[in-house]
Amino acid sequence: MRSSPIAGTSPIRVRIAPSPTGPLHIGTARTALFNFLFARHHQGTFILRLEDTDQARGSLAFEKDILDGLHTLGITWDEGPAVSGEEARGPHAPYRQMERLPLYAEAASDLLARDLVYPCYCLPDQLDADRKLAEAEHRPPRYVGRCANFTPEERKVREAASLAAALRFRVPENTLVGFDDLIRGHVEINTDALGGDFVLVRGDGSPLYHFTVVVDDVEMEISHVIRGEDHLSNTPKHILLFRAMGHEPPVFAHLPLILNPDRTKMSKRKSQTAVGDYLAQGFIREALVNYLALLGWSTGSEDEILGMDELIRRFDLDHVHQAGAVFDRERLEWLNGQWVRRLDPDELVDRLRPFLEADAVAGRIDRMPPDGQIRALVPLVRERLPTLGAITDQVGFLFVDHVAIDPAMLVPKRWDAATALDGLAAAREVIADVGRVSFEADELEPLLRSLAERRGWKAGDLFMAIRVAVTGRTATPPLFDTLVALGYEQALHRMDRAIGVLRAAASATAT
RNA sequence: GCCCCCAUCGUCUAGAGGCCUAGGACGCCACCCUUUCAAGGUGGAGAUCACCGGUUCGAAUCCGGUUGGGGGUACCA
Numbered sequence: 033m034r035s036s037p038i039a040g041t042s043p044i045r046v047r048i049a050p051s052p053t054g055p056l057h058i059g060t061a062r063t064a065l066f067n068f069l070f071a072r073h074h075q076g077t078f079i080l081r082l083e084d085t086d087q088a089r090g091s092l093a094f095e096k097d098i099l100d101g102l103h104t105l106g107i108t109w110d111e112g113p114a115v116s117g118e119e120a121r122g123p124h125a126p127y128r129q130m131e132r133l134p135l136y137a138e139a140a141s142d143l144l145a146r147d148l149v150y151p152c153y154c155l156p157d158q159l160d161a162d163r164k165l166a167e168a169e170h171r172p173p174r175y176v177g178r179c180a181n182f183t184p185e186e187r188k189v190r191e192a193a194s195l196a197a198a199l200r201f202r203v204p205e206n207t208l209v210g211f212d213d214l215i216r217g218h219v220e221i222n223t224d225a226l227g228g229d230f231v232l233v234r235g236d237g238s239p240l241y242h243f244t245v246v247v248d249d250v251e252m253e254i255s256h257v258i259r260g261e262d263h264l265s266n267t268p269k270h271i272l273l274f275r276a277m278g279h280e281p282p283v284f285a286h287l288p289l290i291l292n293p294d295r296t297k298m299s300k301r302k303s304q305t306a307v308g309d310y311l312a313q314g315f316i317r318e319a320l321v322n323y324l325a326l327l328g329w330s331t332g333s334e335d336e337i338l339g340m341d342e343l344i345r346r347f348d349l350d351h352v353h354q355a356g357a358v359f360d361r362e363r364l365e366w367l368n369g370q371w372v373r374r375l376d377p378d379e380l381v382d383r384l385r386p387f388l389e390a391d392a393v394a395g396r397i398d399r400m401p402p403d404g405q406i407r408a409l410v411p412l413v414r415e416r417l418p419t420l421g422a423i424t425d426q427v428g429f430l431f432v433d434h435v436a437i438d439p440a441m442l443v444p445k446r447w448d449a450a451t452a453l454d455g456l457a458a459a460r461e462v463i464a465d466v467g468r469v470s471f472e473a474d475e476l477e478p479l480l481r482s483l484a485e486r487r488g489w490k491a492g493d494l495f496m497a498i499r500v501a502v503t504g505r506t507a508t509p510p511l512f513d514t515l516v517a518l519g520y521e522q523a524l525h526r527m528d529r530a531i532g533v534l535r536a537a538a539s540a541t542a543t
Numbered sequence: 544g545c546c547c548c549c550a551u552c553g554u555c556u557a558g559a560g561g562c563c564u565a566g567g568a569c570g571c572c573a574c575c576c577u578u579u580c581a582a583g584g585u586g587g588a589g590a591u592c593a594c595c596g597g598u599u600c601g602a603a604u605c606c607g608g609u610u611g612g613g614g615g616u617a618c619c620a
Binding site for chain 2: 222224231242263288291293357366413512
């Protein structure tokens with residue numbers, strides 16, 4: 033039973049609230065995308081809030097990775113934190129939780145004044161012992177409430193002993209908390225399953241996730257919380273807090289999880305999870321966005337190549353799935369190829385350049401081709417790039433000073449070494465002749481074909497020998513275009529070298 | 544353990560009681576195209592709709608149970 037996608041009449045405000053404890057995760061990107069699409073589709077507001085209260089694990093480098101990654105994917109926010117000189121955007125600034133501490137302190141003292149929350153002096157060791165005991169007795173772990181009913185005097189004694197007090201929220205007993213999830217339908221959880229009174233503020237005064245998320249969602253007037261299903265069981269805690277603070281909870285929508293191949297929650301251990309890594313390998317943003325949108329959502333039709341505008345136009349929450357989806361890299365690669373082929377040629381040059389530059393720096397190629405040369409290669413490579421990073425794999429041989437040639441590969445299956453030598457020498461002369469006038473694919477092909485015909489060779493065999501001679505490989509873009517891309521001088525030079533290699537190998541076997 | 548969620552080809556999915564002899568896509572296999580590799584085209588294999596029971600003239604679709612899987616259960620987010 034699903035409620036209408038948009039409950040109430042208040043303006044739509046959604047958020048992505050990443051925690052900078054790691055690089056931008058595929059799952060975070062997908063959640064961000066769904067929130068973004070939902071906001072854009074309904075002319076709502078999309079907010080980025082940094083949940084950086086875990087100072088031990090968080091870092092600025094991760095924060096930058098997350099922001100940059102979202103930006104690269106085209107997931108832009110209407111309200112968000114100050115970044116690198118730029119001021120925070122939006123009426124609810126700041127958007128970084130560590131800069132919002134006074135808000136949490138204020139909310140906490142209010143709850144404390146109303147006795148909805150109480151100081152807890154339990155030590156971590158005690159809590160651990162409680163948990164272990166519960167486990168041994170096969171009881172669900174739950175806070176025993178040791179500090180729940182101290183008198184003011186009892187508290188004073190502990191404070192005098194300068195015991196650090198965490199703040200715990202009083203969870204009502206045996207109460208059903210229900211909500212209508214836009215994706216799951218009606219969900220009901222008994223408060224007894226919540227593990228007892230939970231901590232809102234650490235002993236050192238720093239606020240915890242369950243607390244900050246609610247304070248901020250209230251203050252930022254979030255209308256819809258669209259997040260991963262891993263938060264479903266936590267939702268009653270949040271609802272209790274919303275009510276304690278005198279607010280109706282927002283509408284919830286819990287997305288299915290993205291899964292490892294073994295169907296567990298996608299994790300770094302078992303999958304590549306960093307968006308940056310996919311980008312670095314040459315998956316392009318259009319493909320990533322298209323793929324992520326289709327993980328757990330569908331148009332309801334059979335269309336699947338969808339750009340951002342199209343996604344915004346068609347996105348809705350009621351076509352979101354309930355079951356988790358395995359991340360399938362092969363399908364991503366296919367989609368990436370689809371989008372690479374759709375790129376404007378000049379745009380493709382721009383996107384290819386950084387990959388070639390990186391490979392030049394890494395020494396995988398000896399020189400960086402000028403833009404004109406990359407542009408000329410576009411028709412040859414665009415159908416052969418599952419990722420942009422594959423460019424050097426495809427045509428790197430054009431930009432190296434020496435290609436390593438395996439003499440065995442120079443001899444096609446139907447040929448022997450002598451034929452190969454003969455064929456390469458004859459082809460060398462044909463190529464040399466053509467080049468004296470002009471060096472065009474259209475001219476090379478018929479002449480080399482007729483050479484093969486005259487000598488009774490299969491054209492494919494001759495072409496393969498030449499291919500290996502000039503590229504060192506058996507799989508390349510079309511041969512004649514490749515020869516032209518190589519240039520007359522270089523093509524002849526490589527033919528001569530290959531002939532030399534073959535001769536040397538032949539005499540070595542002879543002796 | 545307890546609580547919650549989920550369940551259609553290997554994978555992503557279409558499917559809102561008769562349109563389903565369960566459709567599409569990725570991957571796989573063949574063939575066509577072809578100088579190799581791709582791309583493209585055509586075709587194929589691949590799902591007793593997890594299982595059992597019910598409701599109904601009729602169920603992949605509704606209900607109940609079972610099984611299986613996942614998530615949550617922190618002074619992490």
